[in-house]
Amino acid sequence: MDKLVIIDGNSIANRAFYALPLLSNSSGLHTNAVYGFTTMLLKLIEEEQPTHFLVAFDAGKITFRHKGFTEYKGGRSKTPPELSEQFPLIKELLKAFQIQQFELAGYEADDIIGTLTKLADDKGEKVLVVSGDKDMLQLASEHVTIAITRKGISEVDRFNPEEIKEKYGLVPKQIIDLKGLMGDSSDNIPGIPGVGEKTALKLLHDYGSMEEVLSHSSDLKGKMKEKVEEHAASAIMSKELATIFREVPMSSDWDSFQYSGVDLAALSAFYRKLEFKSLLEKLDLSGMDAGGQAEDELDIAIVTEATIGETVMALGESAAMHVEVLGDNPHQADIVGFSFATEAGCWYLPFELLLSEAAAPLKLWLADASKKKQIFDSHRASLALAWKGAPLNGVDFDCILAAYLLDPTESTLTVNGLALGYGLPGIRADEEVFGKGAKFRLPELSALSEHLGRKANTVRRAVPVLQRELEKSELNRLFYELELPLASVLSDMEMQGIKVDAAALRQFGDELAKQLESIMRRIYELAGTEFNINSPKQLGEILFEKLGLPAYKKTKTGYSTDAEVLERLAPYHDAVGQILNYRQLAKLQSTYVEGLLKEVRKETGKVHTYYRQTISATGRLSSQYPNLQNIPIRLEEGRKIRKVFVPAEPDWYILAADYSQIELRVLAHISKDENLIEAFVNNMDIHTKTAMDVFGVSEDQVDSNMRRQAKAVNFGIVYGISDYGLSQNLAITRKDANAFIEQYFDVFQGVRKYMDDIVQDARKNGYVTTLLQRRRYLPEITASNFNLRSFAERTAMNTPIQGTAADIIKLAMVQMAKRLENEKLKSRMLLQVHDELVFEVPAEEMEIMKQMVPEVMASALELVVPLRADVDYGLTWYEAK
Template identity: 65%
Template structure:
């Protein structure tokens, strides 16, 4: 039997945007609304198993309702660009799901759905309507159930005619009478002033309809009678506006809605682009398709493969080492390390591919005494290696007491540089992108998740042989591409060298005093207990602070605070609600602090304790080079770039990070406002340049210029506003984003941004010019030539184009800042070796570098480090690095 599912695309997406926390992918695309919508869609598809699915969208701002009431929806604020840019991407994802979507000019999504539910009723088809708008309850019938989202979009409440009767005491069609009387502020439907839901329901229970209420005015009393009499026409018009039109002329037929599931490759590609890793895992979609197992066998059969697995293969090994010694041979190297974290990865083996033959070695064979010549070649810095993900390979080999030196070209790193927004950088995906064939994906060979399993030796060795051969073939192709795009220098002088620097830092690690962390944990527990007592004292009763239900009852029923959001299951107590309530009662700041400290305790104190490596007493992070489209490094296992330092308790965690040698110090230096300095250089704005050249406080300077006041007249609020807009400009902030940051209206935020551009005309010109250049070239570059392609910059869709334009503006700034600190790291590594210093680079945390330094080198390093950092790249304004030191990381800041 057929079952239809009709989804109100606009209302669900809006609800998802405001319910979900901010979320972006590495390309900077906002994705929180898309993620919320997708998780809800998957849940509904699994639970209801529809045969036909449609997502309906509003076609535009003007509908037939505006003909009778021009102010319809007139009170709505402009859609935040952070949301509007997600609609076209969401629609692409819906298509990848194999789901039909309609939008019809002049009508709203409600009308499309209303028309289809009428058809469903006439044909006896069971239908579920999914919406965030209770106006849709008017469509409920024997065959139509309306699912209204609650808790954002994570749950839905099902309304049948019976459920509507229980909830409101009304028939479904009386919902339009309810709206006629009480109005709807979200759609600017006026209703009758002073009539809310409670009064409207009372009137309808007695008189049944708006028309009957008006006909029985003599039975009403006082102000209610006056309001209904005075606004009778508004009530009738409001009822008309709230009535869903169910006769939309539709060219599309019902069979177009038939849902037969999704194509795994299409949906997988769409989810990878959005970087929805959890959904990829949930749906068990392959990371990339690659070749089939049969294709792989065919390709492997064409290769001459020599297996080296034991002492019995000494002759084969001798042939390999002879070929490696011949300078004419430039083989492809592949080292298989299984596991995402290279510090815990399992080395399975390696393969070395020449044009006519591939040698495959099990890891046990590499470690045997007879393989000493091979190990020497692997470690030799003068023997060039061409491989894949050599950064990870070098780390994994280090932990296995093997050395890898002379890494000259990394296929993964080069591919990332050529297109940093590419979703998948697996070897099989790169191979396929370059038009090569025959290499299956790792998932096809090993399986995924709980199904992961190392295959038999024959299958494993065949796979490793194909991988090394792919590296060999890809190396000249990608080298040529780097030359064509003018990125050879960037690759060979920055990205490849920094890969080696990072591997050294990561293997070195940073010592963490377990006892200090435990001490901090105990202090946090004591602080949390004290805060709990204070909260209980102010509440007058003990309760579970972590329970939203219990907390809501305390705040809104016992203490009588104004409820901001409420659902059938209780009151909302999310961070946004609590921050709005902070001025009303002293308990709120304590609850917010309790939540912050609880997260600090669980995520950072207890989390870091688990990450200390037993044999070293250190934490060893891993820096990913191929994640962020701007070139920024990303720390993992654990993430040491995200230790919160706004709270003093968060900063205290840094006390546990200490030198690994007695008598040494931790030395740290961070760039001062590097992105704003890059903006001053790129934009050539005289006001910005003047501030940095004369070492002025840039936020005070901005406040002076924007507000037209002297330095003495700049107060803390002015400086705070200037700081928000300064950094906002760098990250392409909108009036919506600035209004959220400063707690002001979007109108005031928009005015402030315009004032900024009126003063900093060079910045405005830079932004206009860079967008024009991006449209001409199709990409933007950093000062060092790093490219970011922007195919959507010429899109006819306004939202896609706007996102690309903002990306064009901020990528050269953020990307150049990322390049500069990498340059400083490479130059510092060279300086330490040239001077034969014992000091060690340990961490990079955004714009900060952290070292451990012996006492006799402290004065040298205090001078050398800021010199190298400030001279990493010549700009029209000075780069500035502030240096500090202490017995631990906390003291060094």
């Protein structure tokens, strides 16, 4: 039997808009209603398997109902422009889905749906109506089911006549009587004032219809009798308004609503335009080109020992390649295999073959820097290969780095996503080929070689597309001179690793355990009882019930005992300060003692972190497995963790160099503020200088509190701090904080002008850039939502500063690696921790490195103010600070 699904288009679009946060793409198009509508379509298609499909829309605001009642729907607020601009997109979406849509001037979507359900009743065909409007319940029948959305659009309640009877005690046609009596505020249908749903239902249960209620008004008592008799005409009109018209002049050709499936090419193009990347990933575009046509069969040769030599000859001087690495951490990952692609063909080579003696020519080709390789994620591939004894050199293009620079907010960069995002032939998602989690398994050789071959071919075809986009966005310098060479530098650093004194780490863990035991006993003593300090429930009961401290906020499971709450409670009871201390030490114990010990590689005695270039939208590096950038150095116990990081060779030292106030120096350069420039050019203490200017005092009058406040404002400005944020940092009122910020801007007028100008530039261009042209797109900069817009404005202010600072230290790393190589020094670069570089240095090279490292860092990028790096060294990383 056929099944027709009909969607009340305006109703579902409204529901989707208000159910989802205000999303937009990089062009500033609002997309949340379209996204919600799309997910509902996909769910309906999967669950209902419709043979026929139609979406009905209202056509304009004036309908035949306005002739009898001009105030019909008059109470509705104007449709937000963020929603109205999405209706054309929804209609474009329906064309890509190949779903029929219909609207007719003078009629509402309800009337179109009523007409079609009447046609279905006459034909005996099944219909599902999807709406957020309970008026639709009057259409339920033996053949027609009504699905009313709830909780936005994620769930629906389904009604047939039996379910309407069960819920309301009415038959479908009595829903009109119900609306006649109680009215409908959303449509401005008056009904009888003072009659709500409960009363209306009782009247209908007693008398059967609205007309019968009116004719038996004399049986009613008191005010109810008065209301019914006084507003009888209103009730009659309200019922007429609520009655869905079922004779709309439209096609009665059932086959005209037939649904035959989506237009994959059109839908993928639509998803790309609106940047629905997660939905793109789920489309199966394998074997199709960007126009949706079947692609020519890809001939993928499986390499054997006998054909390795001829394969290397065929790869020649340049080839695209893919290395399939399993797992998140490439230091511990397995390699499934390789694939290569040139214009002449594609090849797949199982990883086991690389370990054979016959693979020597391929290993040489991989290691030969003169043989150019294009790849997706060279950093990850080179790490995994290096641990297998197969170095990778000669990468001249990396697709993941290019895609990241073109859209730094994209969090799920995959080869499949690359194909979809740039209109290339689609390939299957990895989950579809390998499975996920417990269902993971390697497919048959034919399927595996096909999948990996298509990945290499996607890389080959993506390179010229990405090259054009990088050129167009003025990102060539950033890509070729910074990010691409940096990937190789990072791989070398990570393979080198940093030595950990495991015995010292265990001893430190023992010391922490003793401190924790002592603090725990003190907490029990102050609380007057023993309890599980790590249990939020038990801790909440102790603090708020036993000790009677004020409960600032609650969660679904009880009292909140998060850090913010505890810090506010600290002045009320000594136990709270002890609990905060306990938590900090327990975090050190679990994360940085036990966690680091797990990460020490047995064969090297070192930890080998994994730096990610494509995570942070500002360009900062991220560290994983383990994260060595998050050691809490504000605590002395946290700083002590650095004592366990030692040189790998006897008679060597750890040398650390960090930039001095690099972000404020960048701010001085970008803003051209004369006061900031003067301070840095004359090598003044910037926080003292700020305090002098803001408070109007001489240098010798600046006290520690003034400098502390000035420092908070200086760094707060870099991060776009608000008066509220500053008030929290300095424990002052918002009024005082706002006055402080205004005073700052009065002094540093160049900074104020920069802040104003950069926000205007962001509104005009949709993005901001660093000095090296790194882009950060800010679609929310024009949002009507104040919070979204304010966040985008702060991001516009701080991204050029933070991003440029990140670019500078990356440049220093690339230049430092070249100097070490060119001068044939034994010293090694080991770590980057935000503004700090860490090396291990033999004693005989110490004087050279003490001079070279700060020199290279200071000259990484020329600014109008000098860059400065402070350097120190010692037998441990702790001593080097």
